[in-house]
Amino acid sequence: MIKDDYLKILQEYIDEPLYITTSTDELDKELDRNYWWINGSADQIKSLSMEEWTDYIHALISNRHNQLVTSKIKIDLIFYSWYDDQAGQLRFNLINSNHQKLPFGAKYETVSLNYILEQFLSDPCYGVIPFSELIEVDPTTIESREVNDDVNHVVKVFVHKIEHL
16 A cells, blocks of 8 residues: 555656756756656655666656657756755756756766666665764854865765757
């Protein structure tokens, strides 16, 4: 029952309409309208096998390809996905191929879809940081720290080009 109900929820992401533009000036609109995330309980997420998750992502990409080819806009799209372990979410977005790079504020490295799904499926806590992993911080040092001081953080991203043909 968990799996069937979860698959119904996931189907809604496949059916989402796609925003397509050739402009790089509409990045904010692309990010807003073409951004989805998947989360759920550990039971929901793990009710699907790696193969089922892979098939699901391929169905999602196929739907976006179908929307692209039936549009009147002649552009290729860049589909990308990453696992946000702090939020416990598998995230997706699409931007047009006129963009020179992915819109991350951090460094990123392209990896396989399998890698992303392994990270997603192996998370023991989905968006929760166990109390045992928290460290005490001296509050007097917080004010002097940079907002984005983790310069070594690299986002692992699966990237797939969707061609208009």
